[in-house]
Amino acid sequence: xxxxxxxxxxxxxxxxxxxxxxxxxxxxxxxxxxxxxxxxxxxxxxxxxxxxxxxxxxxxxxxxxxxxxxxxxxxxxxxxxxxxxxxxxxxxxxxxxxxxxxxxxxxxxxxxxxxxxxxxxxxxxxxxxxxxxxxxxxxxxxxxxxxxxxxxxxxxxxxxxxxxxxxxxx
Numbered sequence: 001x002x003x004x005x006x007x008x009x010x011x012x013x014x015x016x017x018x019x020x021x022x023x024x025x026x027x028x029x030x031x032x033x034x035x036x037x038x039x040x041x042x043x044x045x046x047x048x049x050x051x052x053x054x055x056x057x058x059x060x061x062x063x064x065x066x067x068x069x070x071x072x073x074x075x076x077x078x079x080x081x082x083x084x085x086x087x088x089x090x091x092x093x094x095x096x097x098x099x100x101x102x103x104x105x106x107x108x109x110x111x112x113x114x115x116x117x118x119x120x121x122x123x124x125x126x127x128x129x130x131x132x133x134x135x136x137x138x139x140x141x142x143x144x145x146x147x148x149x150x151x152x153x154x155x156x157x158x159x160x161x162x163x164x165x166x167x168x169x170x
Contacts, residue, residue, distance in 0.1 A: 033108045033145070041114055041143050041151040045103070048153075052099055055092045061085060064153045065144060071157040073137075074164075098123045101139070112145040120158065137161040 033041075044063050051060035061081050064070075070078040078084050099122035106116045121136035139158035143151050 031111055033111055033114055037145060037151070038106065038108070038114065040149075041106075041116075042103070044143075044151045045101070045116075045141075049099055049101055052097055055096060057085060057088045057092065060088065064156075065146070068153055069155045071155075073159045094127055096125050096127060098125070114143040114151070116141040116143060135160050135162055 048060060048063040051057075051063075061084060064081055064084065066081050068080065068084070070084055072078070078087060099120065101118055101120045103116055103118040105118070106114055108114055117140050118138070119136065120139050121134070123132050123134050125132040137158055137160040139156070141153050141157075142155040144154040145151050
């Protein structure tokens with residue numbers, strides 16, 4: 001009896017393994033992103049930071065997909081480069097930014113996707129009147145590798161660590 005149970009369990013295990021094997025004509029699973037991909041993504045991130053500090057909108061946006069989704073804190077989401085270009089053009093007329101970022105963690109999600117989490121800090125300086133404003137917080141980015149091999153941001157979200165200021169009179 002024991003031998004029959006052992007043979008039955010062994011046969012079921014083999015059938016289970018056979019069921020998991022790829023069928024004829026099946027394509028192999030794609031490899032995950034490589035160390036070179038991560039390096040290219042980090043290079044794109046650095047180029048984006050430099051463009052932000054230079055106020056170079058087109059170079060900054062070149063690191064985003066055309067249909068990127070950007071979710072800034074306390075603001076409506078921005079869909080696509082056109083919306084981002086409009087907001088940045090207005091903002092850079094009035095301010096300049098000195099920024100730094102620190103990638104704390106990234107997760108390779110597949111051959112074309114990397115999620116990144118980190119911290120940012122920046123000083124926003126008005127071009128006309130007003131005092132510089134410091135901010136810092138957390139960010140999350142979803143990077144996508146395009147058909148041309150370039151890594152671009154598909155989704156971006158950040159949140160300030162500064163508390164909201166309550167309106168006067170409350």
